[in-house]
C-alpha cells in the first residue's frame with residue numbers, strides 16, 4: 001500500500017497517442033474498478049507515466065483505452081503545494097472547484113505546445129481505487145488541482161487546447177533547464 | 178496629422194523593429210497600435226503610426242530597409258475613425274485536428290454568417306496537428322449556442338474538434 005493507492009501488479013509501458021488521434025477526442029466510459037482489466041490498465045498508466053520524463057499524469061484514452069481512469073503523481077513538482085503522491089482514480093468526479101487561476105500547462109499528447117489555461121486552484125475530486133473499489137476523496141490545491149482537472153478533461157474527450165485563455169495563449173514548448 | 182499603417186514582412190534578423198521605429202521617430206511619428214510576430218521564420222509586423230509627415234516622405238525614409246530585397250515594406254493611409262465598441266460578449270473559438278485544406282476558411286465563414294467579428298486569430302501547425310484559435314465578438318442578437326452547434330456540425334464534416342467558450346478577462 002502506497003498512500004491512497006492499493007498494491008498493483010507491475011505495468012507495461014504503452015505508447016502514448018498524440019493529437020489529432022480520435023481516441024483523445026472521444027469521451028471515455030465508466031468502468032468497474034474491481035475488473036481485472038482495470039487493475040492492469042492502472043498499472044500500465046503508472047508504468048508509462050513513470051518512464052516519460054516530466055509527465056505528471058496520464059489518462060486511459062492517451063494510451064488508447066476508453067475507460068474513465070487516470071494516473072497522477074505531482075511529487076516534487078515546483079508548482080505543487082498539497083500532494084497526495086502516486087494516484088490512480090477510476091470514474092473520477094470533480095465535486096467542487098473554486099478560485100480560478102491562470103497557469104501554463106502541457107500534455108504528452110500535444111508535445112510541441114503549451115497553453116495558458118484558467119483552472120480552479122482548489123478542488124475536491126472523488127473517485128474509486130483500482131482493485132478495491134474504495135471511494136477516494138482528494139481535497140487539494142495549486143498544481144495537483146490543475147493536473148486533476150487536466151486528466152479529467154481527457155476522460156471527457158477534451159484537451160487543454162479547448163480551454164486556453166485567448167488567441168495568443170498557445171506557445172511553442174520551451175525546453176527548460 | 179495622418180494615420181499610417183506600416184507593414185514590414187520578410188526574412189527575420191535582429192534590428193528590424195529598431196530600424197523601422199527609428200525612422201518613424203525621426204519623422205515625428207507617434208506609434209499607436211502595433212503587432213509583430215514570427216511566422217514560420219518570417220518576420221511580420223504592422224505598425225499604426227500617427228504623423229505630420231506625408232506618406233511619400235515616410236515611404237522614402239523606409240525604402241532603405243527594403244533595398245537588399247530581404248524585406249518588403251509598405252505604407253498606406255488608414256482613415257481615422259472612432260473604434261467600434263463590440264456590441265456583445267467575446268468568445269474564444271478553438272479548433273484542433275488533422276491538417277487539411279479549408280479548416281480556417283470554412284469555420285470562419287460560419288462565424289461571419291452569424292455576424293461574428295474575429296478580432297484576434299492565431300493558427301499553428303505542429304506535426305500533423307493543426308490548431309486554430311480565434312477571438313470572436315458576437316452581436317448581442319446572435320445566439321452563441323446556435324453558433325456553437327453550427328460550428329460543431331461543420332467541424333464534424335471536416336473531421337476536427339471545435340469549442341466556443343466565453344472569453345473571460347483576467348482582471349487583476
Ligand SMILES: [Zn+2]
Pocket residue numbers: 106107108109150154
Ligand atoms: Zn494531457
